[in-house]
Amino acid sequence: MANMKICFLDKIFKNPVVAASGTFGFGEEYNEIYDVGILGGISSKGLTLRGKTGNSGIRLWETPMGLMNSIGLQNPGVESFISQEMEKMKTYNTNIIANLGGGTLEDYLEGVRLLNNSDVDIIELNISCPNVKAGGMAFGIKSEVAYETVKAVKEICEKPLMVKLSPNAENISEMAAACEEAGAEALSLINTLNAMAIDIYQRKAVFNNTYAGLSGPAVKPVALRMVHQAAKAVEIPVCGMGGISSGKDAIEFIMAGASLVQVGTANFVKADICVDIIREMEEFLDAEGIKDITDIIGIV
């Protein structure tokens, strides 16, 4: 059987399939459905320094083969994550990635300092959050802003640092290169695409924040393009995601240059879909006579 093991940021992933941030909680609920230890890793719900209650109003909206969400980073805060969730997550026998968001640079830095002293394997810096000091424009839109943020974080970060890019970035290749230069050791992408829905009967936006994030199969072709662009723009490894719902989808991302993939929305479509995805990837490799998955990373 083909080798699916990947060494990513010096951590061994038993396979390239990671549960995506915000779609898998802290793994506990899905662990009641299947042994989440079969996954390569789990990216935690997006954490912020201080806990957040998240957004009010409608938080979910289905679109053609897509899902819009406006959860607003409801989370217990970094400290509570470390004290309440970390230990249980560690028992799952998979890599634990702490997804960290922040409204100010100071929040990011303080969050990283706390995580430095925790058991997390990797920090995934989510720069899609609105920068409260810069009028709500996300850290991940302009390369210069991202560069400064990542550089400052890198200086104090003692964990392997993966930066999660937003597809709303002005220029994804430039953004990828800027984050690499600033010291990111890996990239993950894409986060959700800015999108909108209107309730025509109520004559107002469905979401209280007007815009919300689009994910799911609908965005896969765009995500794949961006992963391909980012992977071509940098030397560091890339973790690809956006609409992955099958082993074939995952293989597309690997061929486009991703060393790992994350699965988000598809978990909702079928709760144990990651089990299928891992199996389908293995079947594909075997059927095509590919001995090692690393042989096809970025071959397109």
Add this chain to the structure above:
Amino acid sequence: MANMKICFLDKIFKNPVVAASGTFGFGEEYNEIYDVGILGGISSKGLTLRGKTGNSGIRLWETPMGLMNSIGLQNPGVESFISQEMEKMKTYNTNIIANLGGGTLEDYLEGVRLLNNSDVDIIELNISCPNVKAGGMAFGIKSEVAYETVKAVKEICEKPLMVKLSPNAENISEMAAACEEAGAEALSLINTLNAMAIDIYQRKAVFNNTYAGLSGPAVKPVALRMVHQAAKAVEIPVCGMGGISSGKDAIEFIMAGASLVQVGTANFVKADICVDIIREMEEFLDAEGIKDITDIIGIV
């Protein structure tokens, strides 16, 4: 019955529904299916100064609720359009919009000069084409480049000028404002989103050009957001499109700020879908007691 008539760039549109460029040829084929004179307008296949044979290899690829295309602007050229197609299009009793692309500024200018002397009602300047002189980066990515292009075109353009924005623009609000400042009298958006598909068995990109354009219902939430942003950023009228497949979809775009809508990919799903869309819009207005469609333009 509610009024659906819209005055757009001094032209009367019997309703806001326009067939989108590249999906409707020059109207002839669909006129065999239904009287295309019921439409508000028809945007022609994208024209270039000199005819083009378009791209080789696979040109179409279906994605979850989306369609990728890489036609490559196959068209007979502006002159041939004017001499061969214009007259027939004029008999359809609807507004004729000439969609004009170009690889250099000179091509755009020369194309506009030719169209100035034709019977077209509106010129839709498609700035999503790769700028051959600027290394293939489209005119519509950076606001400054778009500004210069639109300004130069506007100086010589004697027809009402609508500029069609690309969703791949770095910043859609800035882009919209830049085009308005440069003299655009209306905006249309969105063109297709850059996207990718990989044939994992052949281990190569599906399209010879690697990337291709994504359209259809999958992109609707992103398109709606961009139309909303653009409409908020300018005073000039906006023509919205991207995934519209029903009267309700069209009404969402109108509420987001579009005065007209274009229907593209949906024509392929059901050849006479524009007939349904117009009827459904009327039914919605009547059911909701809205007397005039202009009452709801941009109310969200």
Add this chain to the structure above:
Amino acid sequence: MKTSLSRIIENIKVAEGIYKMTLDVDTKPVPGQFYMVKGLNGDYLLPRPISVHDYYDGKLVLLYRISGHGTDMMSRMKEDTEVQVLGPLGNGFDLEAIKGKTAVIGGGIGTAPLYYLAKEMKKADMDIYLGFKDIVYSIEDFENTGHSVTVATEDGSVGTKGFVTDCVDYDKYRMVITCGPDIMMNKIIRTCVDHKIDIYASLEKRMACGVGACLGCVTETVNGNKRVCKDGPVFNGKELILSE
């Protein structure tokens, strides 16, 4: 609890726009729990949350109203084909807590989960109140549980004309259990809290995961945001912060 394929034993129309689907399942649910249900070739993404309407001998019965595309697709599914189900999910009603005279008040399709409750609690001192707009269903089933059943329709076609909430003499009851439109439940919760009657409400929210992971379905409570799918769908009314 796991995602599994269940065979459709029966899928029939019981009233205009109301269908009943019977499935093979292998776990016995608690009244008030629900399943995430999805056809295999649906042209939509998310499974739909549907309550347990009844359960007997490994058979799960769902009573559902066509209220959009997903439920419409569900209504077209044929016997002997398979559906994807995940469940049972959620807390369900706390049957131990049901003591003393109890009013069970359902509105519209919100009556669906209450039948299994009434059936499982045959011995409880329970009065059933069912409110509908115009089309009624399941009334006989409820009557067969042995509890007293009061019906009201807005158009007066069956039972009392008006809102079922107006048929209830709240002070007779130690506890009220309700499921129905938000506006109805909010009214009942306010009344019960005022009258110091125990009140449990089964809520509906848009869901994605159905298991507590996505935080898409939260409702505000005095103890912070709670997940309707995992911490609910049944909540103590006193805990809820009502929207209007």
Add this chain to the structure above:
Amino acid sequence: MKTSLSRIIENIKVAEGIYKMTLDVDTKPVPGQFYMVKGLNGDYLLPRPISVHDYYDGKLVLLYRISGHGTDMMSRMKEDTEVQVLGPLGNGFDLEAIKGKTAVIGGGIGTAPLYYLAKEMKKADMDIYLGFKDIVYSIEDFENTGHSVTVATEDGSVGTKGFVTDCVDYDKYRMVITCGPDIMMNKIIRTCVDHKIDIYASLEKRMACGVGACLGCVTETVNGNKRVCKDGPVFNGKELILSE
């Protein structure tokens, strides 16, 4: 020609992976034409192009192979439900041009459009050659047209073992008509052009509009790009620029 809803009269399996659907339609098609077909609630976007396999008394027969999601969905559609059809589309075979001894060579599901051709041209001097990989179908139907029928299978299970193209003595024919995999058609076209035999081929390309508007289905010819859906699907082999 218009988009319309057609009732499915029958949808049956005729061989492993091969189905036959009979529909009510109101226009008589020409052999070689096709329809764009789509289920009403399919979870895919584009209709699928399917050739006319047969037509009689307002009934359109489609013979199709499950080769992906769309055709799989098609195979699951039940009698008496409706499908969306657009057609008849394309040029079809130029029946007037069929004169003299003609070989009709079909490969796999490419045999589908040839049956209606053979049936409509009963009086023509036509020999039928049918090639399959292993599973064969429609052979009796072709035999019932009265033309001579030669069958080859790659595994030798029916007829000659090998490629059907090797069974044809090209020099006997004034004209060859073919439909099948590109690789087979290209070989036949080259041979016929070399031997100065008239050759017509029915091509397959991915389609979106099906009516000639999107330019998604073009094929290179000596006269520039031609649309397979509108200018074809039947082309004079001499005109085509073959890919390899």
